[in-house]
Amino acid sequence: MASLEEKIRALPPALQLEVEDYISFLLERRQTSGGSDTPSFRWAGALRDMAGEYTSVSLQHALSDWRASHK
Numbered sequence: 001m002a003s004l005e006e007k008i009r010a011l012p013p014a015l016q017l018e019v020e021d022y023i024s025f026l027l028e029r030r031q032t033s034g035g036s037d038t039p040s041f042r043w044a045g046a047l048r049d050m051a052g053e054y055t056s057v058s059l060q061h062a063l064s065d066w067r068a069s070h071k
Helices: 004-010 013-032 056-069
Strands: none
Touching: 004 013
């Protein structure tokens, strides 16, 4: 089985650049997320001011309707 480096070298130059960009993206994402796969839930409570307008059940129904219309 070819190593990762060998596989990358076998690609045309344009695709090698895409691989490099993707690797950079993965490394940056890992650094910004703290390297942890644990969700931070920083968004929790962000819609607190809308609590009187919507309930979790009404949102579930709206999502179900939306999914059904987008099949």
